[in-house]
Amino acid sequence: MRLTSEEVDHIALLSRLDLSPAERERAATELSQILDHFEQLKQLDTADVPPTEHVLPVVNVLRADESRPGLPREGVLQNAPEHAGGMFQVPRVVEAE
Amino acid sequence: MSLSQLSAYQIAQQVQSKKASCREVVDDFLGRIEAVEERVKAFVTVTGDEARRRADMLDRRLASGEDIGALGGVPIAVKDALCTRGVKTTCSSKMLENFVPPYDAHVVERLAVDGAITVGKANMDEFAMGSSTENSAFFPTRNPWDLERVPGGSSGGSTAAVAALEAPLALGSDTGGSIRQPAAYCGCVGLKPTYGLVSRYGLIAFASSLDQIGPIANDVRDCALLLQSIAGHDRRDTTSINRSLPKYLDALTGNIRGLKVGVPQEFFAQGVQGYVSDAVHKAIDKMAELGAEVVEVSMPSTEYALATYYIIAPSEASSNLARYDGVQYGLRVHEMGDDIVQMYSKTRVKGFGHEVQHRIMIGTHALSSGFYDAYYLKAQKVRTLIRRDFEAAFQKCDVLATPTAPTVAFKLGENANDPFAMKLADVCTIPVNMAGLPAISLPCGFHEKMPIGLQLIGNLLDESTLLRAAHAYEQATDWHTQRAVL
Numbered sequence: 185m186r187l188t189s190e191e192v193d194h195i196a197l198l199s200r201l202d203l204s205p206a207e208r209e210r211a212a213t214e215l216s217q218i219l220d221h222f223e224q225l226k227q228l229d230t231a232d233v234p235p236t237e238h239v240l241p242v243v244n245v246l247r248a249d250e251s252r253p254g255l256p257r258e259g260v261l262q263n264a265p266e267h268a269g270g271m272f273q274v275p276r277v278v279e280a281e
Numbered sequence: 282m283s284l285s286q287l288s289a290y291q292i293a294q295q296v297q298s299k300k301a302s303c304r305e306v307v308d309d310f311l312g313r314i315e316a317v318e319e320r321v322k323a324f325v326t327v328t329g330d331e332a333r334r335r336a337d338m339l340d341r342r343l344a345s346g347e348d349i350g351a352l353g354g355v356p357i358a359v360k361d362a363l364c365t366r367g368v369k370t371t372c373s374s375k376m377l378e379n380f381v382p383p384y385d386a387h388v389v390e391r392l393a394v395d396g397a398i399t400v401g402k403a404n405m406d407e408f409a410m411g412s413s414t415e416n417s418a419f420f421p422t423r424n425p426w427d428l429e430r431v432p433g434g435s436s437g438g439s440t441a442a443v444a445a446l447e448a449p450l451a452l453g454s455d456t457g458g459s460i461r462q463p464a465a466y467c468g469c470v471g472l473k474p475t476y477g478l479v480s481r482y483g484l485i486a487f488a489s490s491l492d493q494i495g496p497i498a499n500d501v502r503d504c505a506l507l508l509q510s511i512a513g514h515d516r517r518d519t520t521s522i523n524r525s526l527p528k529y530l531d532a533l534t535g536n537i538r539g540l541k542v543g544v545p546q547e548f549f550a551q552g553v554q555g556y557v558s559d560a561v562h563k564a565i566d567k568m569a570e571l572g573a574e575v576v577e578v579s580m581p582s583t584e585y586a587l588a589t590y591y592i593i594a595p596s597e598a599s600s601n602l603a604r605y606d607g608v609q610y611g612l613r614v615h616e617m618g619d620d621i622v623q624m625y626s627k628t629r630v631k632g633f634g635h636e637v638q639h640r641i642m643i644g645t646h647a648l649s650s651g652f653y654d655a656y657y658l659k660a661q662k663v664r665t666l667i668r669r670d671f672e673a674a675f676q677k678c679d680v681l682a683t684p685t686a687p688t689v690a691f692k693l694g695e696n697a698n699d700p701f702a703m704k705l706a707d708v709c710t711i712p713v714n715m716a717g718l719p720a721i722s723l724p725c726g727f728h729e730k731m732p733i734g735l736q737l738i739g740n741l742l743d744e745s746t747l748l749r750a751a752h753a754y755e756q757a758t759d760w761h762t763q764r765a766v767l
Contacts, residue, residue, distance in 0.1 A: 199599065199645045200606070201638055202626035211642060218643055224588050225659055228666065235661035236668060238490070238520075239476050239717025240741065245519040259383030265613035272608050275621045
């Protein structure tokens with residue numbers, strides 16, 4: 185079943201992808217194809233099957249709540265597209281009153 | 282004989298016995314890279330200067346009587362999905378084109394401790410999504426056996442480097458077959474360890490419940506040698522298994538008398554070509570000749586693995602790749618007046634290639650409100666069925682023998698317009714990641730002068746038996762001694 189253009193717009197927004205109209209059209213076709221392929225799984229009755237959470241029988245991994253040295257601030261900021269005053273710089277998120 | 286013709290094991294011996302210096306070894310391999318790299322294009326970055334400096338440092342330590350480690354002086358290619366401190370790590374993506382990690386991945390630290398020398402960062406499909414290395418944002422890598430063909434993927438640069446003798450060892454990562462399938466296409470030996478055996482700290486994440494780092498080499502012994510170096514507990518990866526490790530080299534006894542080899546018919550369907558099936562069955566016959574007992578097993582859920590994978594892996598990827606937003610590292614596209622959501626969305630559409638965007642959208646949809654139960658939860662339930670098939674099979678046998686890939690390496694561009702044919706390349710490897718099991722691919726024949734891969738699958742944490750079986754078969758044949766001519 186083909187996804188509607190509203191559905192594709194919603195997926196693109198959730199994915200944070202600024203797709204052009206042509207890319208949206210292509211996404212509609214390709215996503216619809218793969219979703220059709222997923223229909224195959226409906227053939228299997230999984231009502232009583234637990235989902236896999238982990239392939240090995242592991243339990244919560246805990247560690248002592250101790251401070252340890254982390255990366256130095258300049259190391260953390262060296263790849264930032266923009267930074268100022270030792271912080272990552274981003275566009276304004278909260279509008280002024 | 283050139284040093285670059287030797288195995289990693291032999292190189293380490295030469296260095297230890299001072300028949301060759303680390304610098305001689307490194308110069309020899311850098312010369313080989315110089316000679317063939319223009320045609321093969323295995324590397325995004327060649328780290329020649331760093332490699333020479335490190336070789337000289339190791340030679341000085343050796344001269345002062347120090348033990349420089351089991352991989353002392355051995356060159357290695359490292360997949361560009363693994364963080365290397367001070368060396369650009371791109372994941373073959375425009376998003377990370379200029380990313381220089383401030384830390385080393387756990388496996389890179391381990392290599393340094395054991396004396397290995399990184400000669401370069403290997404090309405890959407962008408964010409490890411693909412089966413041909415054609416999805417690299419920079420350039421495709423070529424198959425050393427036939428430059429018109431792909432090396433497989435996503436660890437195509439790593440395997441091509443080993444097949445072209447640009448390095449005797451390489452590290453790859455495997456989410457649905459990304460070590461084993463290119464190993465098969467390039468005539469190498471590639472091993473995906475049990476989930477949790479090797480720490481993923483510093484591996485740029487694709488699908489966290491499936492990703493594993495593993496060794497690529499030209500023979501089983503070298504694979505075991507590299508596995509020994511990288512395996513083991515690391516507290517920085519909470520899925521890392523904490524238990525004592527066997528000595529993998531000791532497992533290579535050459536004896537598989539009484540070993541039970543399971544053959545699941547379902548792995549010989551779904552597009553597996555006759556020539557692949559024949560070569561794999563001949564390999565199974567050879568193992569029987571060596572005293573192994575062959576048993577038929579049935580794994581009926583196998584045919585659902587591909588669809589299951591294409592829900593689970595993109596779902597986890599959509600979550601992992603949410604971090605690429607133009608804030609902390611990587612590309613930022615920000616035009617005057619854009620708000621933060623516009624900045625995220627322009628950055629991501631510019632930084633990610635088509636396949637990565639496609640999978641992010643599949644995963645985002647599969648996890649979104651109203652669809653979670655039908656897709657992600659359903660897939661995780663089917664995953665349980667796939668695991669149960671393996672559990673039942675391992676009641677009857679010690680290892681499973683299957684093809685690694687349904688065909689030999691295809692031509693560049695051949696599957697570009699047929700995404701389903703491309704995905705089918707992983708049909709025999711994907712079920713193994715679903716169950717977290719270890720598996721190895723090794724050469725078992727040729728078709729049209731291209732290598733064919735035999736996949737052996739082991740039980741959880743039983744890499745020793747897997748390596749023993751692979752080594753015994755390898756030593757009884759001469760496939761692994763054949764090299765691509767460049």
